[in-house]
Amino acid sequence: MESAGIFRSLKYRNFRLYFTGQCISLIGTWMQRLAVSWMVWRITESAFILGLVGFLGLIPSLVLSPYAGAYADRHDRFKILFRSQVASMLQSGALALIILLGWYNMPAILVLSFAQGIINAFDTTSRQSLVVAFIDDKKDLxxxxxxxxxxVNLARILGPAVAGVILSAWGEGICFLVDFLTFIAVLISLMLMRLPAAVPQKHTASIWEGFREGYRYLRNHRDIRSVILMLAIINILVTPYSTLAPVFASHVYNGNATTFSWFGTCTGFGALCVAVYMAALKPGRDLLKIIVIAGLTFAVSVCCFSLSRSLPLALFFVALAGGGMMAQIAATNTYVQTHVEDRMRSRVIGYYVMAFQGMLPVGNLITGTIAHQLGAKHTVTIQSIAGAVCVALFAWYTRGGKE
Structure with missing residues (x-):
């Protein structure tokens, strides 16, 4: 496994700038995510409120992502990305300001979470669609x-690790301030890029018609539709286990903010290891098979985590779950990006983002509500088993025929 092969995409200047800026910014993003979850749990000690915060932060992706995809196909994707990054920076700054001033107002935190969700619907869609523009040779996509x-997963390791230290020493406000400052790096990297002037396609139909075109495209492409649907199901049933991580850290393992940060760090470590493996894969690998193996690994590992009574063992299963989650997301993204027609790219990516981010709020709300009644351990066990069953059905379905 040669390093030149693993990092071959970094030879492209635009992708190198994008990679560097996003890496710095995402460390702050993961710090903010961990700090928000811990702060909400510390203030309310309510699994339902934790689920509600996750719901509000991601529900706009469910509603807006397909629309954002159609919008991005008609406008300059780069400008959409730049403006969404500025908006994210302002949202992070507002959150830092109210907490540093000691205004722990839960409605304000919920509103800011919802605002970030709206921004992310456009940001993620444009960002995913633009990756192909940063690569000159599409074989390296x-x-x-x-x-x-x-x-993303390197940031997922470093972000929680740094956040755990900052939370213990200075509190949530400093985490939010650091996140605000990291956006400077990504904005500079975007301004240094050299991209040809975008010439958006001319459309006579409305954006909503573009939304429907994306749906019709997926309806006629069986495998693309199935992998996106599988990702959506996993994000409803299995991925929301992380919403209850503060409950496991404090009530199950009698820990603190540092214990909570270990969950994020171990998840990121497992995901990073698998991401490096995925980067080294040669073209032509059976991505549908990888999606099945990854989905089963993810669901079974989360189930084992929920049943574990030992913190070290729980952290091991969290790392394994992170690897499974990472492999499924990367394989699904790669499959969609390499099979979709360029003219439909943003519209289909919009549906991918809806499955990737938009279904999480539904899962978070369901998970938080059930956990409020049954407890965190039983909820995660039941949902992860249901997820494993769905992956098995997906494997049977994809073997039934190809497009």
Whole structure:
């Protein structure tokens, strides 16, 4: 496994700038995510409120992502990305300001979470659609997608680790301030890029018609539709286990903010290891098979985590779950990006983002509500088993025929 092969996409200047800026910014993003969850749990000690915060932060992706995809196909994707990054920076700054001033107002935190969700619906869709524009040789696109995932998971390791230290020493407000400052890096990297002037396609139909075109495209492409649907199901049933991580850290393992940060760090470590493996894969691998193996690994590991009574063992299963989650996301993204027609790219990516982010709020709300009644351990066990069953059905379905 040669390093030149793993990092071959970094030879492109635009992708290198994008990779560097996003890596710094995402460390702050993961710090903010961990700090918000811990702060909400510390203030309310309510699994339902934790689920509600996750719901509000991601529900706009469910509603707006397909629309954002159609919008991005008609406008300059780069400008959409730049403006969404500025908006995210302002949202993070507002959150830092109210907490540093000691105004722990839960309605304000909920509103800011919802605002970030709206921004992310457009940001993620434009960002995913633009990766292909940063790569000159499209044969390197799978590698670029895997490196992008590697970057996310490197930040997922470093962000919670740094946040755990800052939370223990200075509190949530400093975490939010650091997140605000990290956006400077990504804005500078975007301004240094050299991209040809975008010439958006001319459309006579409305954006909503573009939304419907994306749906019709998926309806006629069986395998693309099935992998996106599988990702959506996993994000409803299995991924929301992380919403209850503060409950496990404090009530199950009698820990503190540092214990909570270990869950994020171990998840990121497992995901990073798998991301490096995915980056080294040669073209032509059976991505549908990888999706099945990854989905089963993710669901079974989360189930084992929920049943574990030992913290070290729980952290091991969390790392394994992170690897399974990472492999499924990267393989699904690569499959969609390499099979969709370019004219439909943003519209289909919009549906992918809806499955990737938009279904999480539904899962978070369901998970938080059930956990309020049954407890965190029983909820995660039941949902992860249901997820494993769904992956098995997906495997049977995809073997039934190809497009």
């Amino acid at each position: 799978p590698n670029a997608i895997a490196l992008n995932s590697t970057m």
